[in-house]
Amino acid sequence: MSHDDVLNPKEMPHEPEKATHEGQNKFLGFWFFLGGETVLFASLFGTYLALNESNAQDPTRSEMFGLELVFIMTMLLLTSSLTSVYAMYHMKNNDFKKMQTWLAITVFLGLGFLGFEIYEFTHYIHEYEFTFQSSAMGSAFYTLVGFHGGHVLFGLLWITSLMLRNAKRGLNLYNAPKFYVASLYWHFIDVVWVFIFTVVYLMGKVG
Amino acid sequence: MSTALAQKRGLGAAIWDYLTTVDHKKIAQLYLVSGGIFFLIGGLEAMLIRIQLMQPNSDFISAGLYNEMITMHGTTMIFLAAMPLIFALMNAVVPLQIGARDVAFPFLNSLGFWLFLAGGLILNCSWFLGGAPDAGWTAYAPLSATSPGHGVDYYVIGLQISGAGTLIGGINFLVTIVNMRAPGMSYMRMPLFTWASFVTSNLILFAFPALTVGLFLLMFDRMFGSAFFDVGLGGNAIIWEHLFWIFGHPEVYILILPVFGAFSDIFSTFSTKRLFGYSAMVFATVLIGFLGFMVWAHHMFTTGLGPVANSIFAVSTMAIAVPTGIKIFNWLFTMWGGKIRMTSAMLWSIAFIPTFTIGGMTGVMLAAAAADYQYHDTYFVVAHFHYVIVGGVVFGFFAALHYWWPKMFGKVLNEKLGKLAFWPFFIGFHLTFFIQHFLGLMGMPRRYWTYQEGQGLDLGNLISTVGAFLMAIGTLIFVYNVIYTAMKEKKVSGDPWDGRTLEWSIPSPPPFYNFKQTPLVRGLDPLWIEKQDGKTGMTPAEPLGDIHMPNGSFLPFLMSLGLFIAGFGFIYQVDHKGWLALVFIGMGITLGSMLTRSLKDDLGYHVHKEELEEGGGNHES
Numbered sequence: 001m002s003h004d005d006v007l008n009p010k011e012m013p014h015e016p017e018k019a020t021h022e023g024q025n026k027f028l029g030f031w032f033f034l035g036g037e038t039v040l041f042a043s044l045f046g047t048y049l050a051l052n053e054s055n056a057q058d059p060t061r062s063e064m065f066g067l068e069l070v071f072i073m074t075m076l077l078l079t080s081s082l083t084s085v086y087a088m089y090h091m092k093n094n095d096f097k098k099m100q101t102w103l104a105i106t107v108f109l110g111l112g113f114l115g116f117e118i119y120e121f122t123h124y125i126h127e128y129e130f131t132f133q134s135s136a137m138g139s140a141f142y143t144l145v146g147f148h149g150g151h152v153l154f155g156l157l158w159i160t161s162l163m164l165r166n167a168k169r170g171l172n173l174y175n176a177p178k179f180y181v182a183s184l185y186w187h188f189i190d191v192v193w194v195f196i197f198t199v200v201y202l203m204g205k206v207g
Numbered sequence: 208m209s210t211a212l213a214q215k216r217g218l219g220a221a222i223w224d225y226l227t228t229v230d231h232k233k234i235a236q237l238y239l240v241s242g243g244i245f246f247l248i249g250g251l252e253a254m255l256i257r258i259q260l261m262q263p264n265s266d267f268i269s270a271g272l273y274n275e276m277i278t279m280h281g282t283t284m285i286f287l288a289a290m291p292l293i294f295a296l297m298n299a300v301v302p303l304q305i306g307a308r309d310v311a312f313p314f315l316n317s318l319g320f321w322l323f324l325a326g327g328l329i330l331n332c333s334w335f336l337g338g339a340p341d342a343g344w345t346a347y348a349p350l351s352a353t354s355p356g357h358g359v360d361y362y363v364i365g366l367q368i369s370g371a372g373t374l375i376g377g378i379n380f381l382v383t384i385v386n387m388r389a390p391g392m393s394y395m396r397m398p399l400f401t402w403a404s405f406v407t408s409n410l411i412l413f414a415f416p417a418l419t420v421g422l423f424l425l426m427f428d429r430m431f432g433s434a435f436f437d438v439g440l441g442g443n444a445i446i447w448e449h450l451f452w453i454f455g456h457p458e459v460y461i462l463i464l465p466v467f468g469a470f471s472d473i474f475s476t477f478s479t480k481r482l483f484g485y486s487a488m489v490f491a492t493v494l495i496g497f498l499g500f501m502v503w504a505h506h507m508f509t510t511g512l513g514p515v516a517n518s519i520f521a522v523s524t525m526a527i528a529v530p531t532g533i534k535i536f537n538w539l540f541t542m543w544g545g546k547i548r549m550t551s552a553m554l555w556s557i558a559f560i561p562t563f564t565i566g567g568m569t570g571v572m573l574a575a576a577a578a579d580y581q582y583h584d585t586y587f588v589v590a591h592f593h594y595v596i597v598g599g600v601v602f603g604f605f606a607a608l609h610y611w612w613p614k615m616f617g618k619v620l621n622e623k624l625g626k627l628a629f630w631p632f633f634i635g636f637h638l639t640f641f642i643q644h645f646l647g648l649m650g651m652p653r654r655y656w657t658y659q660e661g662q663g664l665d666l667g668n669l670i671s672t673v674g675a676f677l678m679a680i681g682t683l684i685f686v687y688n689v690i691y692t693a694m695k696e697k698k699v700s701g702d703p704w705d706g707r708t709l710e711w712s713i714p715s716p717p718p719f720y721n722f723k724q725t726p727l728v729r730g731l732d733p734l735w736i737e738k739q740d741g742k743t744g745m746t747p748a749e750p751l752g753d754i755h756m757p758n759g760s761f762l763p764f765l766m767s768l769g770l771f772i773a774g775f776g777f778i779y780q781v782d783h784k785g786w787l788a789l790v791f792i793g794m795g796i797t798l799g800s801m802l803t804r805s806l807k808d809d810l811g812y813h814v815h816k817e818e819l820e821e822g823g824g825n826h827e828s
Contacts, residue, residue: 158805
C-alpha cells in the first residue's frame with residue numbers, strides 16, 4: 001500500500017483502524033498493553049486491600065468517604081465511555097466532524113471527573129488531615145486512586161493532541177488506528193474506575 | 208529513500224546509525240554488546256565475593272562493600288546481563304525464524320533497548336556516586352526502605368526504567384509472533400525457540416507490572432514519605448515480598464524458557480533429526496509458563512503464611528518438575544539414534560542436561576516446605592539457583608551464541624577455542640557450586656560477609672573460589688574467541704550447520720530486509736523439507752515486489768535520555784528540592800519526544816523492486 005493510499009484513501013473501509021498492517025499491529029499490541037496494565041492495577045488493588053484498615057491516626061474509611069460525590073464522578077466517567085463509543089461509531093462511518101464532536105464531549109466529561117477528584121483529595125487533606133504520608137492506608141489510597149487519576153489525565157492530553165493534530169486533515173488510514181487505540185485506553189480507564197468505585201468506596205462504606 | 212541502501216562511511220556515521228537504528232538485527236547486536244559487558248561486570252563482582260570468602264575471617268573487602276557486591280552481582284546478572292542477552296537472541300533470531308522482514312514495532316524495539324541501557328547505567332553510576340545498593344538483589348523491606356544513603360534509590364530508579372524497556376520489548380515480540388508469520392507458518396510449525404520466546408514474552412507482560420508497582424511503593428516510601436512499609440503507620444513489609452516474587456518467580460522462567468527453546472533447536476540441528484515430541488515440547492513450554500505464576504510463595508515459606516498456603520505452593524512448585532522432565536527426556540530422545548555432531552554449541556547443550564537436572568532436583572528438595580525451614584537462606588539455596596541459572600541460562604547463552612553467531616556476524620566462532628573455553632568453565636562451575644550444597648547443609652548462611660575458622664567451612668570455600676577462577680578463565684577464553692574470530696576467521700555461507708529452520712535459508716548476516724521474497728512454509732523444519740525435496744532454498748510465497756521498511760529514529764534515544772536525567776532528579780530531590788529541576792527537564796524531554804512521535808507522521812519507506820534486482824539481493828555479499 002503506497003503512502004498516498006494511506007494518507008488520502010479513495011474510500012474508507014468500514015474498519016479503518018484495522019485496514020493497514022500497522023493498524024492491525026497497533027490494535028493487537030494495545031490489547032496486550034492493557035493486559036499488562038491490568039496486572040499493574042491488580043497489584044495496586046492488592047496493596048490497597050492489604051492496607052485499607054491500617055489508618056493509624058486517620059479516620060476510618062466509612063467516616064471519610066461520601067458516596068454522593070463519587071457517584072457523580074462515576075456517572076461522568078461512565079457517560080464519557082459511552083460518548084467515546086459514539087465517536088468510534090462515527091469514525092467507522094467516516095464522519096470526521098461528528099467524531100471530533102463526540103471526542104470533545106468525552107474530554108469535557110473527563111475534565112469534570114478530574115476536577116471532582118482533585119476537589120475530593122483536597123477535601124480529605126483539609127478536612128481530615130488524611131494525606132499520602134499520614135498512614136499506610138493513606139499511601140495506598142492516594143497511590144491507587146492517584147494512578148487512575150494520572151491515567152485519566154494522560155488520556156485527556158492524548159485524545160486532545162490527536163484531535164488538534166488531525167483537525168484540518170480529517171480521517172485517514174494512518175490516524176484511524178491512533179484514534180481507535182486512544183478510545184480503547186479510555187474504556188480501560190473506565191473499567192478500572194468501576195473497580196475503584198466498588199472496592200474502595202462501596203466496600204469502604206459498607207464493609 | 209533509496210539512500211538507505213547506500214553504504215554510509217565514517218565512525219560518526221556508524222555511531223549515528225546505531226543510535227537511530229530500528230533494525231532488529233542491529234538492536235540484537237546492541238543488546239549483545241551491552242549485556243555482555245554487564246555480564247563481565249557482574250562476573251567481576253562475583254570474583255570479589257569469592258576472594259573475600261576464600262579464607263575465614265578475611266577482610267579483603269569491608270562488610271559494607273560486601274553487601275553492595277552481593278546486591279549488585281545479583282541485580283546486574285539478572286536484569287542487566289541475562290535479560291538483554293535474552294533479547295539479543297530474540298531480536299537476532301525470532302523474525303528470521305518466522306519469515307518476517309521486521310518486528311511488529313521497530314520503533315518500540317529500539318526504545319526498549321535504550322530504556323534498558325539507561326536503567327543499567329543509572330544502576331552502575333551508584334558505584335561512583337556515594338555507594339551502590341546494599342539491601343540484597345531482592346531488596347526486602349523494611350531493610351530496603353530504611354537503608355541509608357542513595358544506594359537503594361539507584362536500585363529503584365534503575366530497575367524501574369530498564370523494566371519499562373523490558374515490558375515494551377515483550378509486547379513487541381508478542382505482536383510480532385502473532386501477526387508477522389510468513390504464509391504457512393502456523394503456530395504448530397514454529398521452531399521451539401520462537402515458541403519459547405512467545406511464552407516468555409507473555410510472562411514478561413504479566414509479571415513485570417507487579418515489579419513496577421513494588422518499585423513504585425518503595426520509591427514513594429524512600430523519596431516521598433509514604434508509609435507502605437512503615438509498621439509505625441500501619442505499613443506491611445510482606446507486601447513487598449509478595450509483589451517482588453509475583454514478578455520474581457516468573458522472571459526465572461522468563462530467563463530459562465528462551466534457552467530451552469535454543470537447546471531444542473540445537474539438539475535437533477546437530478543430531479540431524481527433527482525434534483522428538485514437538486507438540487509435547489510446546490505443551491510443556493506453555494505449561495511451565497502457566498505454572499510459573501502459581502509458585503511465587505515458595506520463596507516465602509519461612510515468612511509465616513501458614514501451613515495451608517505453604518502446602519499449596521509446595522505442591523504447585525513440585526508440579527513444575529513434570530513438564531521440565533518432559534523436556535529433558537525429549538532432548539535425550541532427540542539425540543537418540545541421531546547423527547550427532549559434537550560442535551561447541553552441542554557440547555554446551557549436552558553439559559546442560561545433567562547440570563540442570565541436578566538444579567531441578569535440589570529445586571524439588573527446596574519445594575518441600577517443611578525441609579525448606581532448614582535450607583532457607585543458606586548456601587544450599589545459592590547452590591540451587593546457580594545450578595539452574597548458570598547451568599541453564601549461561602550454558603544456554605554460550606550454546607546459542609555458538610549456534611547463531613554465524614547468522615548474526617557471518618563467521619563461525621573458532622571451534623577449538625570454543626571447546627577450550629568450555630572445559631575450564633564447565634569444570635570450574637561444578638567445583639564452585641557443587642560444594643556449596645554441603646556448605647549450606649552444614650549451616651553456612653548466604654549473604655554473610657565472613658565466617659569463623661574451625662567450623663568445617665574452610666576447605667569447601669577454598670575449593671569454591673578455585674572453581675570460580677576456572678570459570679573466569681573459561682569466560683575470558685570465550686571473549687578472546689570473539690575477538691580472534693572477528694580478526695582471523697573467514698566468512699561462511701548462510702547455512703554453515705546444515706540447518707533446518709528459516710533463518711538458515713538467507714545469507715549471513717541477512718540483508719536489512721531479511722527476505723527478498725517472503726518464503727512459503729510447508730511444515731515443521733521448513734528448510735529441511737525443501738532440502739529433502741532436492742531444492743537449495745525456500746519457495747517464495749509472493750512475486751518480487753517493493754518492500755516496505757520503517758524509518759530510523761533518534762527519538763527512542765532521546766526518550767531514554769530524558770528518563771535518565773529525570774532519574775537523577777528523583778534520587779537527589781530528597782536532599783535538596785532544587786534537584787526537582789532535573790525531573791522537570793528530563794520528563795520534559797521524554798514527554799516532548801513522545802508527543803513528537805504521536806503527532807509527526809512516519810510512514811516508513813519502500814525499497815523498490817528494481818533496487819532489489821540490482822544489488823540488495825538474496826545472494827552472498
